[in-house]
Amino acid sequence: MALKPPELTYMEGESRCDYNWTTGEVVGTFLAALRDHGKMLAGVCESCGQVAVPPTSYCESCGSEVSDLREVGPRGVVMSWARVADDFEGAPAEAPFRYVLVRPAGADTELLHVAPDDDGIRIGATVRPEFRPREQRGGAITDIRWFVPDGAESEGS
Amino acid sequence: MIDVGVVGWAQTQHGTLERETHQSLIYRVVNEALSSCGMSIHDIDVVIDAGSDFLDGRGISTCITVDAMGAHFKEESKIAGDGLLAAIYAYMRIASGLFDTALVVAYGKSSESSPRVQSLLMTDPFYLRPMGLDATAAAALQARAYMHHYGVSEEAPARVAVKNRAAGATNINAQLSSEVTLDQVMESRPLVSPIRELEAAPVTDGACAVVMAGEEVAKSLKVRPAWIAGSGHAMDAFSPGAREIHKLRSAALAAAAAYKQAGVTDPSADLDLLEVTESFAHQELMLYEALGLCEEGEGEKLLISGATALGGRVPVNLSGGALCANPVVATGLVRLAEACARVADRGEGDRIDGMSKAMAHAAGGLAMQTAACMIVQG
Numbered sequence: 001m002a003l004k005p006p007e008l009t010y011m012e013g014e015s016r017c018d019y020n021w022t023t024g025e026v027v028g029t030f031l032a033a034l035r036d037h038g039k040m041l042a043g044v045c046e047s048c049g050q051v052a053v054p055p056t057s058y059c060e061s062c063g064s065e066v067s068d069l070r071e072v073g074p075r076g077v078v079m080s081w082a083r084v085a086d087d088f089e090g091a092p093a094e095a096p097f098r099y100v101l102v103r104p105a106g107a108d109t110e111l112l113h114v115a116p117d118d119d120g121i122r123i124g125a126t127v128r129p130e131f132r133p134r135e136q137r138g139g140a141i142t143d144i145r146w147f148v149p150d151g152a153e154s155e156g157s
Numbered sequence: 158m159i160d161v162g163v164v165g166w167a168q169t170q171h172g173t174l175e176r177e178t179h180q181s182l183i184y185r186v187v188n189e190a191l192s193s194c195g196m197s198i199h200d201i202d203v204v205i206d207a208g209s210d211f212l213d214g215r216g217i218s219t220c221i222t223v224d225a226m227g228a229h230f231k232e233e234s235k236i237a238g239d240g241l242l243a244a245i246y247a248y249m250r251i252a253s254g255l256f257d258t259a260l261v262v263a264y265g266k267s268s269e270s271s272p273r274v275q276s277l278l279m280t281d282p283f284y285l286r287p288m289g290l291d292a293t294a295a296a297a298l299q300a301r302a303y304m305h306h307y308g309v310s311e312e313a314p315a316r317v318a319v320k321n322r323a324a325g326a327t328n329i330n331a332q333l334s335s336e337v338t339l340d341q342v343m344e345s346r347p348l349v350s351p352i353r354e355l356e357a358a359p360v361t362d363g364a365c366a367v368v369m370a371g372e373e374v375a376k377s378l379k380v381r382p383a384w385i386a387g388s389g390h391a392m393d394a395f396s397p398g399a400r401e402i403h404k405l406r407s408a409a410l411a412a413a414a415a416y417k418q419a420g421v422t423d424p425s426a427d428l429d430l431l432e433v434t435e436s437f438a439h440q441e442l443m444l445y446e447a448l449g450l451c452e453e454g455e456g457e458k459l460l461i462s463g464a465t466a467l468g469g470r471v472p473v474n475l476s477g478g479a480l481c482a483n484p485v486v487a488t489g490l491v492r493l494a495e496a497c498a499r500v501a502d503r504g505e506g507d508r509i510d511g512m513s514k515a516m517a518h519a520a521g522g523l524a525m526q527t528a529a530c531m532i533v534q535g
């Protein structure tokens with residue numbers, strides 16, 4: 001190219017768009033139960049029987065419609081965890097904290113959430129959800145503040 | 158079905174490319190791919206491209222980049238996923254007999270925004286996004302589950318990084334072209350533990366283009382093609398918690414489809430090379446297992462045996478893989494270009510004697526939800 005190198009290389013900008021996301025019946029019922037009752041509901045697949053938490057409208061295992069919701073937990077087992085050392089914008093907890101995949105009692109899938117950076121958070125450990133006070137809940141997955149060690153080890157880690 | 162050859166390919170230098178726009182990257186790589194097989198844009202029937210609107214910060218961004226890829230006044234379709242999916246799409250269009258030639262383009266400039274936010278935007282708004290789960294955190298959960306389930310040692314992913322960085326040191330297009338030691342990897346900064354900085358792919362700008370042609374056109378060209386022997390693509394469930402996260406079920410399904418079509422019954426014997434998308438080092442070990450190079454849980458053993466290094470029985474990522482350059486969206490198409498260069502007899506320096514069949518693999522989504530495979534032979 002015959003042009004000489006420009007004195008301007010970048011232009012700053014942002015893409016911003018606000019949404020009102022429709023939850024649908026299944027997700028909306030799940031989030032409302034967190035807010036109003038401090039309970040975790042799982043979707044029950046009418047075809048393959050998979051109990052999935054958090055629930056989706058259609059079974060992620062066989063593709064059938066999920067028509068029934070059932071309470072699971074509150075205790076669950078840590079299936080994996082990962083440690084976050086540094087804070088970042090929009091982080092769900094103050095660093096250091098741990099991401100956890102928790103399988104609540106009675107469920108066949110795992111819920112992604114956070115936990116304190118505590119040695120009690122390890123694969124096979126039993127944890128329980130700590131809900132935010134009722135007046136701080138907004139009908140979101142973050143109405144559960146995090147999962148904390150229950151003090152008891154589960155079988156067969 | 159018409160036989161299809163990959164007749165031309167090119168990739169850009171990968172890195173933080175401050176002077177390149179999306180268009181300039183695309184324009185150059187398209188022209189290089191076309192000239193590598195003596196074709197012009199006027200010889201192309203259909204253009205299939207891969208890009209990410211979020212990465213580009215523009216909606217339906219091909220509307221803007223169409224000029225640079227020469228797709229105006231032609232049929233054009235875009236894949237919102239890795240360029241290897243675009244390659245499969247183009248392959249099928251030609252194999253069907255409806256088109257004679259196709260241009261496949263993939264590009265990404267991850268340096269222009271925040272890779273963390275970009276990957277966060279892939280998540281659903283209800284369950285994962287409020288948790289701030291990005292690609293690295295999802296991969297870290299996968300890594301720990303995998304390593305725990307099979308008793309994989311802490312050094313195993315680091316050894317993948319050492320192997321691939323050594324290979325990348327000979328790749329002139331790589332972003333990271335220096336070797337690293339096991340100690341350097343193990344002592345590198347934890348990102349989201351257990352993943353360390355040197356076990357994660359860099360933030361990369363880059364592009365790749367390949368040209369495909371049906372048998373008749375391919376044989377009329379002056380250059381030898383890499384013939385497509387098979388392809389496959391599969392998705393896993395979206396929610397990481399709804400998958401068996403210590404396994405790569407979608408990769409196994411994609412590979413099985415490609416193997417069936419290509420008549421591959423024993424991948425580690427029938428394939429001479431694999432180029433895979435290991436955005437995080439542990440994923441290469443998982444891929445050894447999912448792609449059938451070894452038994453489940455034996456990935457570390459295969460790595461330590463040296464079978465997947467240069468000169469081994471079934472080398473993986475002689476280019477250095479994604480750990481040396483990860484132009485998101487183009488990474489898997491780069492794998493195809495690398496595979497073609499190694500097996501096609503074009504009188505160029507890239508071919509390795511004795512190599513005739515290679516497989517390229519691409520991944521997408523959190524913790525490798527999706528997988529695509531394409532097998533080429535010289």
Ligand SMILES: [Zn+2]
Pocket residue numbers: 045046047048049050059060061062063064
């Ligand atoms: Zn089901």
